[in-house]
């Protein structure tokens with residue numbers, strides 16, 4: 001699929017001179033169109049809700065946009081809980097899916113009436129002690145464990161090596177304990193995938209959860225009122241990949257719902273996702289300027305962004321498509337080199353003292369000149385959010401392209417003062 005950037009060269013140059021590079025820019029119109037399509041597809045389920053995974057793009061302006069489209073928030077830490085609240089997402093519109101959770105975070109989420117999604121059976125007692133009593137409403141995260149145990153699918157990775165969730169036996173025990181302690185409302189959750197494009201995988205995950213919900217009702221007499229299918233829907237980072245067909249996934253999961261949930265007497269049960277990546281990922285871009293070219297054993301283009309702004313390529317070799325503003329691509333929509341194109345092979349690099357600080361490795365590109373603006377695509381999720389400060393690199397700003405075509409800054413770049421904010425230079429003066 002061809003990658004598009006919503007701004008012309010002239011407009012991008014204007015933004016670059018107004019705000020300075022590098023910057024992230026998110027496309028509000030595209031985010032809204034996508035979330036509407038997503039919610040519409042899954043609205044064939046009772047009371048469907050998408051809890052946007054805040055960690056994917058923790059910016060309150062984005063959260064406010066998504067909240068206005070009906071999304072809740074999936075949070076995993078105290079600052080994320082606060083961020084969601086500041087964006088106006090409150091109460092049971094917030095799912096607290098944390099793990100190895102500190103006491104005060106449970107206390108905060110409980111005080112705010114957020115849904116606590118417990119990651120372990122011992123957390124029942126932990127929460128009870130921390131909060132004084134258990135909330136009325138509790139969710140548990142299920143870990144399906146070895147494949148033979150779940151008995152269903154081959155796509156699920158290796159849940160038995162994952163630190164998350166409760167085993168099947170513990171799940172029954174956990175609902176039983178909570179029921180005896182007077183908890184009256186229950187939910188069930190799992191999350192075992194990441195960036196998955198195989199649609200059948202999600203149908204199988206739903207089947208596992210639906211069967212478990214049925215078994216919980218039969219064995220423990222607890223009817224869950226919500227089933228959260230987790231996140232993990234992938235996006236086509238590569239040109240030859242296809243986006244997830246929301247309607248297909250929804251309809252296939254609906255068949256399983258009708259087969260398992262309806263006869264079990266659990267219908268209607270609220271169905272949820274807590275996706276991050278597919279909601280904003282394709283609609284964010286990192287714009288950076290080529291500031292150096294270097295010709296040694298390979299051809300290098302040095303840009304003013306670094307791995308500290310976007311670590312996915314450096315950390316796990318993730319592919320992000322890169323285009324040059326105002327220059328034609330040398331590959332077609334399948335990623336194949338266009339015959340006759342003037343191809344240059346580059347490593348596109350940042351300035352970190354780490355050789356993995358490369359946005360692209362041996363990438364066929366049009367000729368890049370110093371001063372060109374490069375667009376790194378699919379940077380709307382798990383991108384700025386994963387940034388860090390190693391090498392004292394300061395993370396870049398975030399801009400929002402509004403529906404009317406105007407652009408506003410929704411987070412400024414970090415400054416040297418930000419970097420020094422945790423240091424006490426007064427005390428240093430007297431230190432010897």
Ligand SMILES: *Cc1c(COP(=O)(O)O)cnc(C)c1O
Nearest residue numbers: 053097191231232274275276277
């Ligand atoms: C990371 C995460 C998500 C979101 O994952 P995406 O791949 O961005 O959809 C949802 N739930 C939990 C528990 C997570 O850890």
